[in-house]
Structure formats: C-alpha cells, structure tokens
Amino acid sequence: MRLLLVEDNVPLADELMGSLKGQGYAVDWLADGRDAVYQGSSEPYDLIVLDLGLPGLPGLEVLEQWRAAGLAVPVLILTARDSWAERIEGLKAGADDYLTKPFHPEELQLRIQALLRRARGMVNQPRLESAGLHLDESRQCVSQNGVDTQLTAAEFRLLRYFMLHPGQILSKSHLAEHLYDGESERDSNVLEVHVNHLRRKLGREVIETRRGQGYMFGGAA
Numbered sequence: 001m002r003l004l005l006v007e008d009n010v011p012l013a014d015e016l017m018g019s020l021k022g023q024g025y026a027v028d029w030l031a032d033g034r035d036a037v038y039q040g041s042s043e044p045y046d047l048i049v050l051d052l053g054l055p056g057l058p059g060l061e062v063l064e065q066w067r068a069a070g071l072a073v074p075v076l077i078l079t080a081r082d083s084w085a086e087r088i089e090g091l092k093a094g095a096d097d098y099l100t101k102p103f104h105p106e107e108l109q110l111r112i113q114a115l116l117r118r119a120r121g122m123v124n125q126p127r128l129e130s131a132g133l134h135l136d137e138s139r140q141c142v143s144q145n146g147v148d149t150q151l152t153a154a155e156f157r158l159l160r161y162f163m164l165h166p167g168q169i170l171s172k173s174h175l176a177e178h179l180y181d182g183e184s185e186r187d188s189n190v191l192e193v194h195v196n197h198l199r200r201k202l203g204r205e206v207i208e209t210r211r212g213q214g215y216m217f218g219g220a221a
Contacts, residue, residue, distance in 0.1 A: 001024075001025050001026070001046040001047065001116060001157075001160065001161060001164070001178060001179075002025070002026040002027075002028070002043075002044065002045055002046055002177070002178045002179065002180070002181065003020060003025050003026070003027050003028070003045060003046065003047050003048065003049060003112075004027075004028050004029075004030065004036070004039065004040055004043070004045045004047075004048045004049070005017065005020070005027055005028070005029045005030070005048075005049045006029075006030050006031070006033070006036040006040075006048065006049065006050045006051055006054065006059065006062070007029070007031065007049070007051045007078065008031040008032070008051065008053070008054050008055055009051070010031070012101075013029055013031070015105075016049070016105075016108070017029055019105045019108075019109070020112075023109055023137070024137075024140065024153060024156050024157045024160065025112075025157075026157075026178075026179060026180050026181040026184065027181055028043070028045075028181050028182045028183075031054070031055070032054065032055055032056040032057075033054035033055065033056040033057030033058060033059060033061065033062045034056040034057050035056070036050070036054070036057075036062050037057065037062050037065050037066070040062070040066055040071065040073070041066060041069055041071055043182065044174075044177045044178060045073050046073065046074075046116060046119075046178060047073060047074045047075075047076065047112060047115055047116060047119075048066075048073055048074070048075045048076070049075075049076050049078060049108075049112075050062065050063060050075055050076070050077050050078065050095075051077075051078045051079060052077060052078075052079040052086070052090065053079065053080065059077065059079070060089060060090060060093055063075060063077075063090070063093045063094055063095060064093045064094070066094070067093065067094035074096040074097075074115040074116070074118070074119050075094065075095050075096055076095070076096060076097045076098070076099060076108075076111060076112065076115060077090045077095045077097070077098045077099065078099050078100075078101060078103075079098075079099075079100060079101065080100070080101040087100075096115055096118075097111050097114075097115055099111060113128075113137060116164060117164070120164050120165065122164075128160065128163050128164070129163075130162075130163040130164075130166045130217070130218055131163070131166060131206060131217065131218030132144060132145070133159075133163065133202065133206070135159065135160060135163055136148075137160065140153070140156040141156075142159060142201075142202070144202060144203075149201050149202065151201075152194075152197070154190075154194050155194055155197055155198055155201075157179050158175070158179060158191070158194050158195070158198065159198055161175065161178060161179060162207065162215075162217035162218070163217065163218075165217065166217055166218035167216065167217075167218055168216065168217075169210050169213050169214050169215070169216050170214050170215055170216070170217075171213060171214035172188040172191050172192070172214055172215075173186075173188070174214065175191055175214070175215075176188060176191060179191075195207055195215060206218070
C-alpha cells in the first residue's frame with residue numbers, strides 16, 4: 001500500500017517514515033501544503049496522512065481542494081491542536097479520521113489498517129481475511145488452515161494488497177504503483193518472482209494469472 005505523509009516537523013516525519021516503512025508501506029513525504037495539493041491529486045495513493053499546520057497552504061485547505069477535485073482517497077489528519085471545533089472542521093472538510101499529537105505509533109498503525117479495510121468494505125474485520133487466508137499485519141505472517149507461514153517483507157506487501165482487492169484483475173503496472181514509493185525502481189519481473197514465491201507457499205490457485213491483463217487473487221468477486 002502506498003501512503004503520502006504530509007508533515008513539516010522533520011524529526012516526527014523521519015520517525016513516522018521509519019515506522020510506516022517497517023509496517024510494509026511505501027511512503028512518500030512532503031512538508032509543504034502547495035506541493036501536497038498537486039501530488040495528492042496526481043499520484044495513486046491508498047491513504048494520506050495529513051498534518052494541519054503546514055507551510056505554504058494550511059492542511060485544511062489542502063484537504064478541501066482535494067475533495068473539491070473529487071479525490072476520494074482516505075485521509076487521516078494529524079495535528080497538535082486539540083479542540084472540538086478544529087476536529088469538526090476537519091471532518092466536515094472530508095477527513096476520514098483524526099489523530100491528535102502526541103500519539104502512540106501503534107494507534108496510528110491500527111487507524112491506518114482500519115481505514116484501508118473500511119475503504120474496501122471490510123468494516124468489521126479485526127484482522128485481514130480473504131480467500132481462506134488470515135493475515136497478521138503485526139507479525140507479517142499469514143495463516144492458512146490453522147498453519148502460520150512466514151513472509152518476506154516484499155511478499156507481505158504484495159499479499160496484503162491482493163487481500164484488500166480480492167476478485168479484481170490487477171496489472172503489474174498497477175501493483176508497482178501501489179507497492180513502491182516515488183523514488184523506487186519498479187520492475188515487473190521482480191513482482192512476478194514474488195507472486196511465484198507466494199504461490200509456492202500458499203498454493204498456485206490462490207493467485208490466478210490473467211494473460212495480458214495481470215493477476216487476480218481469490219477468484220472472481
């Protein structure tokens with residue numbers, strides 16, 4: 001899953017980048033609201049973490065511009081401000097969730113997981129489940145028929161994306177856009193290797209190849 005972090009506090013941004021990347025997310029970071037308006041609208045993010053107190057353009061105006069342009073990606077607001085009025089303003093502008101600084105990194109992790117599942121219609125799932133698989137995002141392993149299987153970091157990222165999009169045909173280019181940040185080299189051959197590794201671990205029937213189109217996880221929805 002590819003996230004955009006918009007935060008002008010450099011030490012906090014560095015901490016969050018390290019934490020989110022350790023959780024298997026591809027993360028791009030911006031510190032200016034004007035840059036965020038453009039990049040948030042032009043890149044295929046799965047979720048955006050947005051600070052309100054930004055230089056260039058306040059976070060609330062950034063969010064309003066995104067929503068006015070039809071951007072539907074989930075947005076989680078971070079702010080040091082702790083007032084009901086500002087929280088309500090953010091939600092009215094189109095925020096999907098709100099987290100006040102300081103916060104525990106695990107709370108941010110769980111809120112992101114919940115927002116990503118909610119965006120895919122998986123509202124009441126305490127963990128990610130699809131096609132007979134149970135994904136433990138904290139341990140980055142998968143359970144199938146009661147047996148745990150360890151995953152590499154790349155396998156975990158790929159399987160999580162598949163499990164959030166069951167029954168959908170996903171091209172290699174689409175997967176690359178959502179699994180790597182803007183600075184990463186995107187190699188479709190590497191993706192194919194990881195798909196084959198997952199098949200060996202979980203069974204070939206779990207991920208179907210659609211020739212000329214891409215891959216489909218878990219069969220037709």
